Amino acid sequence: MPSTEQDRERAQSIDSLRSIWAAGGQPQPVPPWYRRVTRRQAGATAACLAVLLLAYLAIRSVDSEVTQHRVALPTELAGLPRAAEDQDLRTLRSEYEAQQSRRYALRAVQVQGYGRPGATGLRESELLAVAMEGSFPDAAQAATAMLGGYSPTGGSLRDGTPVAGMQTYAPGPLGGTIACATVGEPDSASAVCAWADGSTLGALVDRTGELTAEQLADRTRQLRALTEQPA
Structure with missing residues (x-):
């Protein structure tokens, strides 16, 4: 029975995966967003959060004394x-x-x-x-x-x-x-x-x-x- 176009595409996909495994590699999933952030970006974000936290605590401290x-x-x-x-x-x-x-x-x-x-x-x-x-x-x-x-x-x-x-x-x-x-x-x-x-x-x-x-x-x-x- 002749194979359909869909069957041929599926076979090609399987062959592609087999070639990756044969070469010793593994198909990699797309990393989540937090793993795509650079160290510099992460450091800048952490610094901003620290400043905001200190400002919030300072305001709360003043208000608590009033x-x-x-x-x-x-x-x-x-x-x-x-x-x-x-x-x-x-x-x-x-x-x-x-x-x-x-x-x-x-x-x-x-x-x-x-x-x-x-x-x-x-x-x-x-x-x-x-x-x-x-x-x-x-x-x-x-x-x-x-x-x-x-x-x-x-x-x-x-x-x-x-x-x-x-x-x-x-x-x-x-x-x-x-x-x-x-x-x-x-x-x-x-x-x-x-x-x-x-x-x-x-x-x-x-x-x-x-x-x-x-x-x-x-x-x-x-x-x-x-x-x-x-x-």
């Missing part, structure tokens, strides 16, 4: 109830989240106004509070950056608003840093305080222009005591 808090702005501050939210407050919250997330790993951002009973939105708020939850390794730098960054001759916010008279105040039992300054033109300047510790960052703005920086620092300590909760 008392972790979550933020929850109170319903009332200094006798002023929370103002009803409006679009201005929502926009301000979005702006803080967008700006600060470029610097820090944020977990939560809250913005709230406080005013007379029935007050609505940013315009009717006498105090404006901002509280963020995340990782802020350098408390002093984070707090002063909220006020445009420290400068002995005065500085400005991102939009060019003048900042003058920045100084730090006692942070209270929660630790970290509180920095306060007057923000705005001389005829309309208001006190603003910012605080930071390892896990929270925030600010308190006196929109009435009636409080001194020292008075607002005291309000900021009160705000922190009400806002920072054990994680």
Whole structure:
């Protein structure tokens, strides 16, 4: 019975294998990917993994030394109830989240106004509070950056608003840093305080222009005591 084309190809394949065995060789399987990597490539990969591991352990070490808090702005501050939210407050919250997330790993951002009973939105708020939850390794730098960054001759916010008279105040039992300054033109300047510790960052703005920086620092300590909760 005549052989088919398939039979001939099979016979040739068998003959090829027999010739390899006859020559003392063995057909070799394709090595797995990890056996095709050169020693130099393996060394470079191991070095990268070691660097990443050390960075991860360093971050975990810093975080483990920081008392972790979550933020929850109170319903009332200094006798002023929370103002009803409006679009201005929502926009301000979005702006803080967008700006600060470029610097820090944020977990939560809250913005709230406080005013007379029935007050609505940013315009009717006498105090404006901002509280963020995340990782802020350098408390002093984070707090002063909220006020445009420290400068002995005065500085400005991102939009060019003048900042003058920045100084730090006692942070209270929660630790970290509180920095306060007057923000705005001389005829309309208001006190603003910012605080930071390892896990929270925030600010308190006196929109009435009636409080001194020292008075607002005291309000900021009160705000922190009400806002920072054990994680």
